[in-house]
Amino acid sequence: MEAVEKPEETIPGNSSRLAGNPNWGTATVVGIFAGMLYGGSKEASASVSKDAEVMLKMGSTQDKREQHRLMRDAMEKRFTRVTRGSLIGGMRLGMFTASYFSLQNFLAETRGVHDVFNFVGAGSATAAVFGLIMPGSLAWRARNVMLGSLLGATVCFPLGWLQLKLMEKANEGNKEDMSHHGEVTSGVGAAIERLEQQLRK
Structure with missing residues (x-):
């Protein structure tokens, strides 16, 4: 008699983070880069008036060396302002994003539920x-x-209510895909079993 092999059951590991909680590190990195882009673009747009003043000064002198010096100083100051604005903007928005998502995860873990009040409190x-x-x-x-x-x-x-609704829709779609995949798998398994029975005959 052939021994009937039982399929191994995989037990999913318990996750310490509740489903739906955002990734703190990823959100912080995105916030830093968004703040850097905003701060740099803000300082770059503010430098337009400074550039106009430099052009007026360059037009008032005929010395090529003086014009070159004015242009070089203007470019250096603009680069410094844009770099400083990018760093400060990235630091501010990064700190805000890190604090917000840390509090949100803390509230979700403490309360044991992921709802809109975590967004409001954070x-x-x-x-x-x-x-x-x-x-x-x-x-x-x-x-x-x-x-x-x-x-x-x-x-x-x-914003929290909208995110929860989107998560519910995504979870429903995943469940439908899993059920459809299970039906397809069971149909293929039944066909294989019928083929094996015919070969044994």
Whole structure:
């Protein structure tokens, strides 16, 4: 008698991160690069007026060496401003993104559920903290904390709800694909079994 081989059952490993939680590292890197692009482009557009002043100075002198010096100084200053703006913009948006997604993951792990209130809490707390560290008097910082908290909650609530709905749609599509794949696999397996029975006869 032939021994009937039982298929091995694969037990999925338990993941410490809840399904749907964003990747903190990836989001931070994206935030850094987005901040660098924004800061650099902002400083580059602000340098247009400076370039106009340099062109006026160059037109007022006929000395080629002086014109070359003015152009070189203008290019060096523009490069410094754009580089400084890129670094500061990347650092600010990177810190904001890292804080936001860290708080969101912390709330999801602490509460044990992934819902829209994680987005609201993370956005409100992050905006409040950044309002607190902005320069100004104590009353001005308290005002920024209140406004940042309300603005963060107001903006993050619809964004969180939209992201959860998109995740639900994606999960439904994955389940349908898996069920269809299972039906196809079972049909192929049945055909193979029938072929084996015919060969044995």
